[in-house]
Amino acid sequence: MNLTKASSFNELVVNILIEELYRNKIDNFFISPGSRSTPLTSSVAYNNKLTKHIHFDERGAAFAALGYSRGTGKPGVLICTSGSAGANYFPAVCESSADSVPMIVITSDRPPELHNVLANQTCNQQEMFGEQVKDFYNIAPPDKNISLEDILFHVSKLVQSTTSYPSGVVHINCMFREPLVFKKTKKDYSKYASVVQDWIDSDKPFLKIKPKKNILSYSSTFDKNLPTILIAGALRTNKEAQAVVRFAEKNNLPIFPDIRSGLRLSNKSENLISYYDQILSTNMLQTNKQYQVIHVGGNIVSKRLLQFIEKSNIENYLVLHNSLHAYNPHHKMTESKVGSIEKLLQQLSEDIQPFKSQFLKYVTKCNEKVKCLISEYDYKFTEIAIARQLSQLVHKNSFIYSANSLSVRLLEMFADISDKNNRVIANRGLSGIDGTIASAVGFALGAKKRGTLLIGDLAFQHDINSLALLKKLKHPIILVLLNNNGGRIFSYLPIAKDKEIFTDYFDTPQNMIFESTAAQYDLPYYFISSTGQFKEIFMKVQKLKQSSIIEIALQDSEIFEEQKNIERKIKKLV
Numbered sequence: 001m002n003l004t005k006a007s008s009f010n011e012l013v014v015n016i017l018i019e020e021l022y023r024n025k026i027d028n029f030f031i032s033p034g035s036r037s038t039p040l041t042s043s044v045a046y047n048n049k050l051t052k053h054i055h056f057d058e059r060g061a062a063f064a065a066l067g068y069s070r071g072t073g074k075p076g077v078l079i080c081t082s083g084s085a086g087a088n089y090f091p092a093v094c095e096s097s098a099d100s101v102p103m104i105v106i107t108s109d110r111p112p113e114l115h116n117v118l119a120n121q122t123c124n125q126q127e128m129f130g131e132q133v134k135d136f137y138n139i140a141p142p143d144k145n146i147s148l149e150d151i152l153f154h155v156s157k158l159v160q161s162t163t164s165y166p167s168g169v170v171h172i173n174c175m176f177r178e179p180l181v182f183k184k185t186k187k188d189y190s191k192y193a194s195v196v197q198d199w200i201d202s203d204k205p206f207l208k209i210k211p212k213k214n215i216l217s218y219s220s221t222f223d224k225n226l227p228t229i230l231i232a233g234a235l236r237t238n239k240e241a242q243a244v245v246r247f248a249e250k251n252n253l254p255i256f257p258d259i260r261s262g263l264r265l266s267n268k269s270e271n272l273i274s275y276y277d278q279i280l281s282t283n284m285l286q287t288n289k290q291y292q293v294i295h296v297g298g299n300i301v302s303k304r305l306l307q308f309i310e311k312s313n314i315e316n317y318l319v320l321h322n323s324l325h326a327y328n329p330h331h332k333m334t335e336s337k338v339g340s341i342e343k344l345l346q347q348l349s350e351d352i353q354p355f356k357s358q359f360l361k362y363v364t365k366c367n368e369k370v371k372c373l374i375s376e377y378d379y380k381f382t383e384i385a386i387a388r389q390l391s392q393l394v395h396k397n398s399f400i401y402s403a404n405s406l407s408v409r410l411l412e413m414f415a416d417i418s419d420k421n422n423r424v425i426a427n428r429g430l431s432g433i434d435g436t437i438a439s440a441v442g443f444a445l446g447a448k449k450r451g452t453l454l455i456g457d458l459a460f461q462h463d464i465n466s467l468a469l470l471k472k473l474k475h476p477i478i479l480v481l482l483n484n485n486g487g488r489i490f491s492y493l494p495i496a497k498d499k500e501i502f503t504d505y506f507d508t509p510q511n512m513i514f515e516s517t518a519a520q521y522d523l524p525y526y527f528i529s530s531t532g533q534f535k536e537i538f539m540k541v542q543k544l545k546q547s548s549i550i551e552i553a554l555q556d557s558e559i560f561e562e563q564k565n566i567e568r569k570i571k572k573l574v
Contacts, residue, residue, distance in 0.1 A: 003015050003016055003019060003193065003200050005189075006182075006189045007182045007183045007184065007185040007187070008039075008142075008179060008182070008183075008185075009142035009143050009144070009146060009189070009192070010039040010142050010176050010177075010179075010180065011039060011042075011043065011182050012142065012148075012189045012192065012193065013039075013139065013142040013146060013148070013151065013174075014039045014040050014042075014043040014174070015043050016148055016151065016152065016193070016196070017040075017043075017139075017151060017155055017172075017174075018040075018043050018044060018047060018050070020152055020155045020156065020159075020205060020206055021077060021104070021155065021159065022047075022049055022050065023203065023204060023205045023206075024156070024159045024205050025074065026074060026075060026077060026104065026159065027049065027050050027051055028050075028051045028053065028065075028068055028072075028074070028076050028077065028445070028446075029044045029050055029051070029052050029053065029076075029077045029078075029079060030053045030055065030061045030062070030064055030065040030068070030076055030077065030078050030079070030442075031044065031052060031053070031054050031055075031061070031078075031079045031080075032054075032055060032056060032057070032058045032061050032079070032080045032081070032085065033054070033056060033081075034080060034081020034082070034085055034108065035081055035121075035180065036081045036082040036083075036108040036109065036110065036121070036176060036180065037079055037080055037081040037082075037108035038176075038180035038181055039108075039174075039176055039180055039182070040079045040106060040108060040174065041079060042181070042182050044079065053445065053469075053472075055438075055466075055468070055469055056465075056468070057088075057465040057466065057468075058078075058080050058085050058086070058088035058089055059088040059089070059091060059092070059434070059435060059438075059465075060435065060437075060438040060463065060465050060466040060469065061078060061080075061089075061438070062078055062088065062089040062091070062092030062093065062105075062435070062438075063091075063092045063095075063427075063434070063435025063436075063438035063439045063442065063463070063466070064076070064438040064439070064441050064442035064445070064466070064469060065077070065078050065092070065103055065442060066092045066095060066096050066101055066103060066427070066435070066438075066439055066442060067401070067425075067438065067439035067440060067441060067442025067443035067444075067445070067446065068442035068443065068445050068446040069096070069101045069102050069103055069442075069446065070101060070236075070425055070439070070442070070443050070446065071442065071443040071444070071445065071446025071447035071448075071449075072446035072447070073102070073236065073237070074102065074163075074446075075102035075103050075104045075159075075162045075163065075167075075170075076103060076104070076442065076446075077104045077106060078103070078104065078105045078106060079106050079108075080106075080107055080108065081108050081121070082107070082108050082109050082110050082121050082122060082123075082125065083121035083122065083123060084121075084123070085107070086105070086107040086125055086128060087128070089105055089107075089129075090129065090132075091430075091432060091434050091435060092435055093105065093129050093132050093133065093169050094132050094429070094430055095427050095429045095430050095432065095435075096168065096169045096429070097132040097133065097134075097168055097169050097324070097429070098324075098429030098430050099234075099298065099323070099427070099428065099429030099430075100166045100167045100168055100298075100322070100323035100324045100429075101167060101168075101169075101429070102162040102163050102167040102168065102169075103162065103168075103169045103170075104158070104159075104162055104169075104170055104171075104172070105129070105133070105169060105170070105171045105172070106171075106172045106173075106174060107125050107128070107171070107172075107173050107174070108174055108176060109122075109125045109173050109174060109175040109176070110122045110175065110176075111141045111175050111176070111177045112140075112141075112175065125173050126138050126173055127171075128171075128173075129169070129171055132169060133168065133169045133170055133171045134161045134162065134168040134169060134170055135157065135158050135161040135162075135170045135171075136170070136171045136172075136173070137154040137155070137158060137170075137171075137172050137173070138172075138173045138175070139151060139172065139173065139174045139175060140175055141175045141176060141177045142176075144192060146192075148192070148193060148195060148196045149195055149196055152196060152199060152206035152207070153206065153207055155172070155206070156205055156206045156207035156208075157207065158170040158172065159205075160207075165322050165338055165339055165340075166322060166323050166324040166325075166338060167322075167323075168324060218318070218335065218337070218347075218348060218351050219335055220316050220318045220334060220335045221316070222292055222294075222316055222352050222355075223292065223315065224352075224353050224354065224355045224356060225355075225356055226290055226291065226292050226315060226355075227289065227290075227291050227292070227359040228253055228291065228292040228293070228294065228355050228359070229253070229254060229256055229291060229292070229293050229294075230244070230247070230248050230253040230254065230255045230256070230271075230293075230294050230296065231255075231256045231258075231293060231294070231295040231296065231300065231305070232244050232255050232256065232257040232258060232261035232263055232296055232297055233258050233260075233261065233295060233296065233297035233298045233299055233300050233321075233327055234258055234260040234261065234297050234298035234299060234300075234428060235260070235261045235262050235263075235296070235297045235298070235341065236297075236322070237262070238262055238266065238421070238423075239342060240262070240296075240297070240341040240342065241261060241262035241263050241266065241267065242267075243341055243342040243345050243346075244261070244263065244296050244297075244341075244345065245263065245267055245269045245271065245272075246345075247296075247345045247348070247349055248269070248271040249269060249271055250349060250354065251349065251352065251354045251355055252354050252355045252356065252357040252360050253271060253294070253355060253360065254271055254273045254359065254360045254363045254364065255269070255271050255272050255273060256273055256276040256302075256305060257272055257273070257274060257276075258297075258299075258300045258301055258302070258412070259301055259402075259408065259411045259412040259415060259424045259426075260298075260301070260423075260424055260425060260426055260428065261297060262423050262424075264391075264415055264417055264418075264424065265391060265394070265400070265415070265417070265418050265420055265421075265422035265423070265424060266418070266419060266420065266421045266422055266423065267419055268417060268418070268419045270364060271360065271364075272417060273363050273364065273366075273367045274367065274371070274415075274416075274417045275367050275370040275371055275374065275413075276302070276305065276363075276367070277302045277304050277305065277412060277413050278370045278374065278413060278566070278567075278570055279363065279366050279367065279370055279570075280302075280304040280305060280307075280308050281304060281567045281570060281571070282567075282570055282571045282573070283571075284363075284366045285308065285363070287308060287311040287312045287313075288313070289312070289313065290313045290314075290315055291312050291313065291314055291315065292314070292315050292316045292317075293309065293314055293316070293317045293318070293332075294318050294320070294348070295317065295318065295319045295320070295321075295327055295333075296319075296320045296321075296341060296344075296345065297320075297321060297327075297341065298321060298323050298327060298428075299327050299329075299428060299429075300327070301408055301409060301412040301426075301428065302412055302413075306329065306330060309330045309332055310330045310332070314332045314334075316334050316335075317332045317333045317334050317335075318333075318334065318335050318336070318337075318348075319333050319335070319336040319337070320336075320337050320341060320344040320345065320348070321336065321337075321338055321341075322338060322339060322340065322341060323338070326338070366573075369573045370570055370573070373566070373569055373570060373573065374388070374414060374566065375388075375416075377414075377562075377566070378531075379531050379532070380531065381529075381530055381531050381554075382554070382559065382562055383406065383410050383482055383484065383488075383554060383559050384410065384414050384559070384562060384563070384566075385531045386410075386480070386482065386531070386534060386552060387410035387411050387414045387415060387454070388414050388415065388416050389531060389534060389535055389538070390411075390415075390452065390454060390480060390538070391411065391415035391416045391418065392416050392418065393535060393538055393539060393542075394420070394422055394452055394542075395420070395450075395542050396420035396421055396422065397420070397421050397422070397449065398420075398422050398449055398450060398451050398452065399422060399423045399424070399425060399443065399444075399447060399449055399451035399452070400422065400423070400424045400425070400451060400452045400453075400454060401424075401425050401426070401436070401439060401440035401443055401451060401452070401453045401454070401477075402424055402425070402426040402453075402454045402455075403426070403433060403436040403453070403454065403455040403456055403459040403460075404426060404427065404428070404431045404432065404433050404436070404459070405431075405433060405456060405458075405459070405487065405489040406456055406482070406484075406487075406488050406489045406559070407426075407454045407455060407456055407459070407482065408426045408428070409489070410454075411424055411454065413563075425439075425443055427439055433456075433458060433459040433462050434459075434462050434463060435462075435463055435466070436453070436455055436459045436460075436462070436463050437453065437455070437460070437463040437464075437466035437467060437469070437470075437479070438463055438466035438469060440453040440477055441466065441469040441470065441473060441477065444473055444475045444476075444477055445473070445475075447475075448474075448475060449475055450475040450476050450477065450542075451475070451477050451478075452477065452478045452479075452480055453477055453478070453479045453480065454480050454482070455479060455480070455481055455482070456481075456482050456483075456484065456487075456488075457481065457482070457483040457484065457485065457486070457510060457512060457514075458486065458487055458508070458510070460479070460481055460514070461510065461512070464517065467517070467521040467523065468521060470521065470523060470547040471521070471522065471523075471547075473547055476544060476545060476546050476547040476548070477547045478538070478541050478542065478547070478548055478549075478550060479547070479548070479549045479550065480538075480550050480552065481514060481549055481550065481551045481552065482552055482554060483512070483513070483514070483551055483552060483553055483554060484554040484559070485509040485510065485511060485512075485554075486503075486507040486508050486509040486510065487506060487507055487508055488507070488559055488560070490502070490506040490507055491507075491559065491560040492560060493506075496560070513527075513551070513553075514549065514551050515527065515551070517549075518548075518549045523546075523547060523548055523549050524541070524544065524546065524548035524549070525548070525549050525551070526541065526548070526549070526550045526551070527551050527553065528550055528551065528552045528553070529553060534550070534552065537550055538550065
């Protein structure tokens with residue numbers, strides 16, 4: 001691309017902006033159609049070095065970019081028009097911020113003279129995402145006085161900000177005057193770009209900021225004789241997960257692996273206590289004893305584990321992470337370190353002595369007892385059996401994206417363990433049910449893997465527009481739709497006892513069957529009414545070269561009572 005061959009200052013500036021992103025190895029753009037964004041969209045559209053994803057729904061596009069970033073570790077770039085368009089990015093921006101996922105948001109804006117005069121499609125977009133973003137830069141309407149050096153400096157700085165520990169969202173707001181459309185012209189803009197000619201002639205980023213080296217030292221002193229738990233929270237890569245296993249095996253530590261740790265479906269280490277959530281429903285681990293905790297990674301799904309930590313006597317609670325905040329809702333943390341998980345564990349391993357193995361042996365025996373009991377539920381037609389079968393049947397080197405609420409808790413509590421190199425991902429920064437389908441699509445785009453989405457009927461309806469994205473996927477996604485007719489997760493809450501308002505205000509049954517929805521988006525559809533049928537259809541659908549929907553009718557489900565029954569049986573094991 002000839003960066004100085006432009007029909008307007010708008011074109012000159014956006015070409016340089018997009019080129020600087022590309023030179024920083026940022027090359028996937030998620031675009032929603034609009035008028036004021038014409039300069040940005042045109043620059044990306046005509047750039048053959050870039051990968052483009054077009055979606056009419058800005059909210060879905062934002063969650064697709066979020067999923068892509070989860071799958072690659074690289075920020076996806078969002079482009080939208082002015083007005084309310086950028087506001088539709090807000091839920092995904094909040095999720096990315098809370099979970100330290102890199103993302104670059106580029107909003108298009110009207111020029112200053114059209115603000116505060118009731119001009120159409122105009123609102124104040126400067127710093128519109130507030131504290132949810134790590135950094136913000138506003139580009140004034142390009143003209144002959146524009147500083148290209150300033151633009152390149154700030155874009156480079158924002159790239160560094162979004163990708164460095166802790167990762168997060170950055171926002172660029174571009175104000176454009178008309179004309180917005182690129183036209184052929186004889187006008188030469190090279191004189192305006194001469195100040196950055198050295199950058200133009202090179203293929204390097206404008207600014208390469210070296211990250212600060214982290215000098216590691218730990219103040220925590222661990223007693224090798226005390227029961228010590230290694231909690232593996234949400235981890236980002238297989239390398240991080242493998243580093244956790246190596247550390248645990250070397251130091252005789254039981255791992256309590258969150259379903260998003262990357263350990264439950266990719267490793268069969270004897271140190272993995274995969275049913276720790278069920279163990280904690282009993283008094284197998286007593287809270288009146290003294291414990292030590294090493295928490296690696298992000299947050300956790302298990303409420304029981306959080307409650308156990310809150311009630312227990314914790315001598316040391318060390319958190320090793322690469323996110324904006326250390327996990328500490330229980331306020332038991334005594335020390336935290338941020339940086340590369342692998343390096344943090346390597347250094348810690350050099351500073352401590354292996355723990356005595358009695359505690360590891362004890363919780364391993366507890367885990368085996370619970371595993372045998374839960375396996376009895378594999379063939380009952382319940383959400384529990386579907387979650388277990390899904391974890392057992394999914395092809396290796398695949399992924400499961402989980403919706404929030406009941407779906408992710410089912411996998412957390414009941415998923416079987418395997419070594420198929422599969423990951424489970426969920427949007428647990430804020431744990432919303434919005435954008436789940438789009439997030440799974442984005443992850444498939446980034447990871448370049450086919451996968452499965454486990455989703456409930458309410459989350460499915462919440463993101464139904466994003467079914468349009470499935471048709472373009474090279475790596476298909478199977479949507480396993482648990483239709484239990486409403487928000488059954490609320491059955492776990494005290495409000496469920498208030499029968500007068502519970503159904504209408506919390507459970508909110510929709511009485512939907514989604515066959516016609518699948519037909520509308522030209523997706524293969526299967527209706528399941530037994531676990532045996534699910535196994536047969538799921539194995540068949542995994543061989544298809546297109547995305548599909550498997551709807552499982554569980555409208556008379558009593559998941560809450562079923563789980564309580566399991567807990568009663570587990571308590572008898574003690």
